[in-house]
């Protein structure tokens with residue numbers, strides 16, 4: 001294991017922010033991880049996965065552990081299902097493509113989401129009507145203090161919209177080392193209710209789609225709306241879609257009759273933050289190298305040399321504008337560090 005000093009994290013965060021880590025170690029197996037943890041205090045460590053859901057606003061004066069443990073295998077199978085285990089350092093999209101190649105169904109709607117397998121459960125990644133929790137069986141995580149390995153079941157993880165126990169009660173306490181999924185081998189449950197997926201399939205003339213067709217449709221939609229982090233730095237949706245009380249929504253609807261919405265419960269409505277930001281006039285806005293994407297106002301971008309502080313300032317400007325115009329508090333989805 002090589003300890004790299006004063007190491008630039010520019011290539012390790014999808015926003016492409018050029019900050020430095022005092023020390024950086026790439027961890028390729030569990031034994032290495034345990035031996036580092038044995039020698040260090042939790043407060044000296046910073047755990048890094050794919051770096052796709054964070055905004056770095058300054059240098060990291062800690063030892064960055066880059067979790068790069070690889071591997072995927074079939075754990076068990078029946079005629080209709082397979083249980084797969086993938087190591088935390090596997091790239092999420094490459095893993096999804098691999099499952100599709102074996103004709104395993106369940107993850108196709110989650111194609112092209114940036115990041116790694118091990119960080120996917122932390123925020124219960126989701127897109128186009130599917131969330132990670134829908135095919136999640138369990139994950140194995142290492143307690144940073146005690147080095148004890150624990151398997152967390154679906155119930156243990158407390159998943160909800162872009163949220164889990166790892167973002168709350170257990171924040172900073174565990175490192176996820178592998179994740180198990182239950183996928184279908186046949187009779188795949190297709191999720192094509194999302195309007196843009198149906199439109200994309202119709203445009204291609206596909207009437208009875210297979211899981212690969214859905215993945216291709218999702219890839220096409222994402223590529224048309226969302227900037228490729230390899231070309232323009234970004235972390236996907238910067239904010240969560242806010243959930244507001246029905247009364248507040250009814251009042252807003254009177255002022256903005258075209259406001260889109262999804263019912264969450266009898267009392268609560270979710271409204272798309274992208275629409276709010278777009279309607280407040282910020283879509284395509286740019287200040288220096290920090291900006292709001294031109295095709296999806298929910299995505300903040302780094303056109304090249306923006307600092308984390310500049311992106312953070314832009315996010316605050318937007319939060320204020322949304323509060324002033326709609327009376328809604330936008331909460332960041334991205335972890336601000």
Ligand code: EPU
Nearest residue numbers: 127128129236237239240241260272274275278296297298
């Ligand atoms: N909208 C606008 N203007 C915009 C963007 C969106 O008016 O600039 C409107 C759209 O027309 C649509 C609504 O807002 O009526 C929702 O937009 P979209 O379908 O693009 O989805 P979203 O709610 O903005 C969420 C996820 C995305 C995920 C998509 C598809 C969150 C925070 N974001 O976005 O996730 O890909 O749904 O399922 O829940 C991510 O987490 O990084 C991410 C990209």
